[in-house]
Amino acid sequence: MLTLGGPITVRAEGASAEHATVRLRYGLTFREGAQEAGPAVSYGGMTPNDVALWAAVFGGGWWGAWASVQREGLSLSKETQLVTGGGLLRASVGPAARVALGPVRAEVSAGYGFAQLPTFSSVEGGARLVASARHAALVGARVLVPLPWRLRAEVRGEVPVALGASSTGFAAGGALIVPVLRRGEWGGALVLDYQYVRDGLTTADGLESWQVLSRAGLAFELTHGGGDSRPELGELVLAVVEEDSGKALPGASVVLTVGGVEQAPRVLGADGRLTGVELPPGEVLVRVDVEGYLPVEARTSVTAGGRSELVLRAIQEPRVGSLEVLVVDGRNGTPLPGALVTVGGTEVTTNDMGLALLKGLAPGPVEVKVSAPDFRTGQEAVVIAAGLVSRLSVSLTHARQGALATLSGQVRSVRGGKPLQAWLYVPEAKLRRRTDARGTFQVQLKQGRYRLVFSAPGHLSQTKVVTVGDGEQAIFNVDLFPKTR
DSSP states (O other), X not given: OOSXXXXXXXXXXXXXXXXXXXXXXXXXXXXXXXXXXXXXXXXXXXXXXXXXXXXXXXXXXXXXXXXXXXXXEEEEEETXXXXXXXXXXXXXXXXXXXXXXXXXXXXXXXEEEEEEEEEEEEETTEXXXXXXXXXXXXXXXXXXXXXXXXXXXXXXXXXXXEESSEEEEEEEEEEEEEEEEEETTEEEEEEEEEXXXXXXXXXXXXXXXXXXXXXXXXXXXXXXXXXXXXXXXXXXXXXXXXXXXXXXXXXXXXXXXXXXXXXXXXXXXXXXXXXXXXXXXXXXXXXXXXXXXXXXXXXXXXXXXXXXXXXXXXXXXXXXXXXXXXXXXXXXXXXXXXXXXXXXXXXXXXXXXXXXXXXXXXXXXXXXEEEOTTBOOEEEEEEEOTTSEEEEEEEEOBTTSOOOEEEEEEEEETTTTOBOOOEEEEGGGTEEEEOOTTOEEEEEEOSEEEEEEEEOTXXXXXXXXXXXXXXXXXXXXXXXXXXXX
């Protein structure tokens, strides 16, 4: 009788909303009421034969229509003798709208309601039941919530707004819906129903009556549409191996995208495999992430009732390093933003702090070129270590300022190219410096001609003669030969 319409769509179970619903209900009514004007009558007790039928039809969207009809029995007895009785009719019809709130379905309705409410007239020897008609506009709502084991709970309410007579009241109820059968588009369910109703009426003749009804019953609901529309599933089996050796890679994280929806990550087992994944038919995007390996993606198709196997091959990440370069003004040591730092084919501009970070550099010695407007171009040498961030500070000389020449490089052993901690002696400048642990050195000299003497324990000394100009930058490596016995 209340807010009728297509039952809930349980999206979590893949069901779609029913297009049509018919519910037939039979139950008992526990009634209490009274009439104080005219013949004074009060009554209470249980009345059987409470029958209701309602139906709803929805289009393909959110709108629809409903109708209901209901008969209530009423018997007024004094002691064991029947005084009066009869049947009271309720009927309603109107449009409805529904909306899905996640797995919950809400329905709202409005329409016209006709109800025969009990009033009594005097007759010889007692009272006679007179069915007073109430015409009302109905406003109602219904909410259906999915429960475990495919059960559903229904909560509903309705308020009639009387037309032409003085009437008050409301109705509220709930039900437990238990599915019992499904044959294609048709479904059936048992409904355990309860309803609470309050009615108050003042007729044009001045009769005043009220009643409270508690109605409990059992219904059978037949629906069309809204069956489980999930297609037959297929199985996907994944394996992830290393590209070069073919060994399994356990612990890899796998993310599947099915129908444009990304699923929660899965983790491969100890054998590097993922089995027992049931998916709807269609294309599946597979993305795999393994620590120390490049991400890998692949597409495959799952067929209904079939088994699809996919082997993904992961490639190890190349062992590279990074270089952080700090560029400063040689006059005062302040950072130089906007300086261009070049290493091979990689170019990066320094930020406001004079820093530039170059990533993905191959291990080994590299030449760093730094240029900035109004400054002389600087060149430095640095050794890149795999998996580490090397750091280099470059001081640029202003173009209009005479500056010292800069000599830098690395001292290595010709036996395997191993860096050496060596001593550098420049007699003309009375300068003696020691290289760092990576064998690199840097000295600044005035323009002129100099001898550079390099020595290291267990190796033969080596002398280089260089001529440098004002502000010149020079980079060279020195290879020392081991001493022989």
